[in-house]
Amino acid sequence: MSEVQLSTGEVKTWLEKQTGSTLTPVQIQAQKQRDEMQKALLSLTDASKMLLDNSAKEIEKRNMKVYNRARALNKLAHLFIERIRKLNVPDKVSYDSLNIFAQEIQKALAVTEVDIRNWFPRISPFFIIDRRKFLALYEKTKLAFNALNEFLTKEYVKTKTLEKTFHLTEELQGLEKQLVEVEQQKTNLRNDVLRIDQEITVQEQQTAGQKGKVMLEQLRQVETEAEALNNELKHALRHLQKPFIKMQALAMSGGGAYLTPDELKKVGEYLENPFEATLTEETGCQLLKEILQKLSRLMREDKLKLKDDKARKAEQAVEEILKRDSLASIQGRCVEVSARKKQLTDSPEMEEAKRSLSLFQQQIEQLKVRKANLEVDERIKGNARDDLLEKIRNHKKAIEANILSFLGKQVQIK
Numbered sequence: 001m002s003e004v005q006l007s008t009g010e011v012k013t014w015l016e017k018q019t020g021s022t023l024t025p026v027q028i029q030a031q032k033q034r035d036e037m038q039k040a041l042l043s044l045t046d047a048s049k050m051l052l053d054n055s056a057k058e059i060e061k062r063n064m065k066v067y068n069r070a071r072a073l074n075k076l077a078h079l080f081i082e083r084i085r086k087l088n089v090p091d092k093v094s095y096d097s098l099n100i101f102a103q104e105i106q107k108a109l110a111v112t113e114v115d116i117r118n119w120f121p122r123i124s125p126f127f128i129i130d131r132r133k134f135l136a137l138y139e140k141t142k143l144a145f146n147a148l149n150e151f152l153t154k155e156y157v158k159t160k161t162l163e164k165t166f167h168l169t170e171e172l173q174g175l176e177k178q179l180v181e182v183e184q185q186k187t188n189l190r191n192d193v194l195r196i197d198q199e200i201t202v203q204e205q206q207t208a209g210q211k212g213k214v215m216l217e218q219l220r221q222v223e224t225e226a227e228a229l230n231n232e233l234k235h236a237l238r239h240l241q242k243p244f245i246k247m248q249a250l251a252m253s254g255g256g257a258y259l260t261p262d263e264l265k266k267v268g269e270y271l272e273n274p275f276e277a278t279l280t281e282e283t284g285c286q287l288l289k290e291i292l293q294k295l296s297r298l299m300r301e302d303k304l305k306l307k308d309d310k311a312r313k314a315e316q317a318v319e320e321i322l323k324r325d326s327l328a329s330i331q332g333r334c335v336e337v338s339a340r341k342k343q344l345t346d347s348p349e350m351e352e353a354k355r356s357l358s359l360f361q362q363q364i365e366q367l368k369v370r371k372a373n374l375e376v377d378e379r380i381k382g383n384a385r386d387d388l389l390e391k392i393r394n395h396k397k398a399i400e401a402n403i404l405s406f407l408g409k410q411v412q413i414k
Helices: 008-061 064-085 095-123 128-154 156-211 214-236 238-252 261-272 274-279 286-300 308-324 328-345 348-407
Strands: 003-006 410-413
Touching: 003 008, 008 064, 008 095, 008 128, 008 156, 008 348, 008 410, 064 095, 095 128, 095 156, 128 156, 156 348, 214 238, 214 274, 214 308, 214 328, 238 261, 238 286, 238 308, 261 274, 261 286, 274 328, 286 308, 348 410
Parallel strands: 003 410
Antiparallel strands: none
């Protein structure tokens, strides 16, 4: 069996040529059946309105012999009219739409049959002519329905697959159009992401330039010096770390560490950031020396319970500070570095540099947020594209299978 190669745009035209003589007459007949059914329902609606009008006239006369029956017929006519009104006559005829229409009619006729059987005998002997007119049109409506249903089950159902295939070809063209649009949107989003990447690069270069200004560079150098001094102090006080912690714990537990509140606070400062601690000291770190004298006493009294090696190293460190004033030089450098840092940070030029830097950073953050949002949209479009590709593949397979089953021809849709 030779295989026919068709593009999406060619399938419908090719299928029309292959099946026009089969499908077109059936579709014409389907429209005719729809029209006949609609005409019968309109006639039945007119007959129901006649029942409604004539029963209303009798109700107005207040003739007690007819009154109750007229009210019953009036209510029944309302039900008939409303029931027919709810039926949806398909504008575009297809097997599915006409089949749904027939099912709705069948349900409406079944309920109406019950109403006629239950209520028309109770209305007798009044409204005989009106009821006969209605019943005659009702029977014609049932005949029209039977003709429609027979056409659906015997003739139209044979072309159901073919009609469905035409519908699939139209959907396929729509899906491929959507695919082109989604891919274009995804491309536009990718271009927007790349453009924002370039903007971020430019902003970061400008930020780097701003950071390289003399004032900011000087501030960074001073901060580096301050960090180096802090590390130097930590090294000088390294053997006092453990004794200070034990001394602090002893004082806080009320164990008699001989510390005043200010001294206890200062111990914490030296443990956390010795650079900052020296800045609030008098020249020569007098408060620290007082603390060390009390620490030396605690060690002599063995209140800190230090190991011999740690106690020995702590005593050497205390001696270096108290007798040789080993921290005096470092403290002087800390004060000098702190003064230079304050001078830089308090200058108008530094404030302007910081404002500019902050603005650049805000702009970069905003660009990054926009980029992240665009990337989310891009992923969504990517998922939509994948879904469309899957639907297109499934539609092509279904059309190819339907053509093979109906026409016995092998078709591949490119």
